[in-house]
Amino acid sequence: MANTGRTFQDPRSKSSPNLRITGESMGEFLPGETQALQSRLEIQEVMIQLFIHRSVIEPILVPAVVEPLLVLVLAGAARVEERALGGEWEAVEVNAGDFFFTSSDEPYEMRWQTHGGDTFEVMHLYLGLPLIEHASRELSGHHAGPVRLRDVSGARDGRIAFFMEQLRTELVLERSPSALFARSLAQALAVHLVRSYLAESQLGRRVNALQVYKLRKVTDAMSAHLSAEFSLATLASLAELSEYHFSRLFKRATGLSPSQYFIRLRMVRARHLLLETRLSVIDVGLAVGYSSPSHFSQIFRREVGVTPSEFRGS
Incomplete structure (x- = not known):
């Protein structure tokens, strides 16, 4: 694990509040250390990043991402606060195994305070939209277009933790990583997300829609x-x-x-x-x-x- 030596950029200095970025760019906007990844295997529609975070007192503006973003706490504990721009702070206590999920197209603010140590470690996983839409078509049939999933903060889901840990093992720790295996894990995770975290507005069959x-x-x-x-x-x-x-x-x-x-x-x-x-x-x-x-x-x-x-x- 190594510090890349980069300095993070405040999105407010680069763009309007409507800023949306790709997963590859997120590291530029978050303070903390990026953990070096040993694997150079690149898989379309699947990308992971590993971060070591220290307490952040002043709020940071987190850009919206193009791809659905999952964050799994790997180690440590923290009190994490989030709010929509201009909204009220909402706090959650997180420990290893807890996760966050967002597919919002709006940026938001965050700050956090670590517990029992100086740092906590997290894994970011970006799933390409085609994986989510493929899962939706396979499960629902009637909804072949973009899927709206609900945001989740500081929850615990054994399947999500399992799939993300397996992806980290395959892409970071495995000496001979398999693109086929990693893509299969990512697709299985996408199916679970569509099954369990569909936004309320999309629950049930759409009526009066195109056959x-x-x-x-x-x-x-x-x-x-x-x-x-x-x-x-x-x-x-x-x-x-x-x-x-x-x-x-x-x-x-x-x-x-x-x-x-x-x-x-x-x-x-x-x-x-x-x-x-x-x-x-x-x-x-x-x-x-x-x-x-x-x-x-x-x-x-x-x-x-x-x-x-x-x-x-x-």
Whole structure:
């Protein structure tokens, strides 16, 4: 374990309160030491970070993350306080084995006081949105779009602790880590989260929403033509509905308008191409339908929180 020597950045000095970042960037915004990871295995849609934290008296602004974030307390104990911007502080006492979960798209403030020692250790786990959506489709069928999970602070869940410890063992301690095994653990964890932590607004079947087979037909068509221009008329025709009724029922089924969902699919594909290929940023933009590099960068930054070049790490 080693201190990276970095200094954390206050998000308030970089952006508006609407800042959203990728998991890779979180270490820049949290005080404390980052533990060195021995494994160099990179797995799409799964990323972990290990931190050693000391007490933080002054509140820090934690950016919203693009990916769902799980935090497991590995060692130590602390009193952790959180609040929405402008809200009241809520406190929870945590010990090893407790976890936090957030998929909020709003930043929030935190501070903490350690107990019985100077530090406590935590593990951050970021699950790619496709893992969550795959779990939702497999479990529910009727909801093929983005999933809203409820935030959890300082709770205890044996399955979550087990899966996260197994992922840490595989990705950090195992001499010959397996991407297949790690991805399987992450997918099993995503299934458990969808089963147990679905937001109340999504419990139960959505009524008056687009039928499952029509939704799948439309989303498959979107995925197959990400480089093409978005056409509401074409999608409505596939669903055999007027544009107005199609848009209304699609949003009830997924929580997003057809155009917003299409952009989400484009950004998922763009992130994959940026990480897994050597295509230039311009070619990645073209592959997902943006002939203007500046427009692609603008949309990517709005949806992901950083520019394509920053996301790739160049």
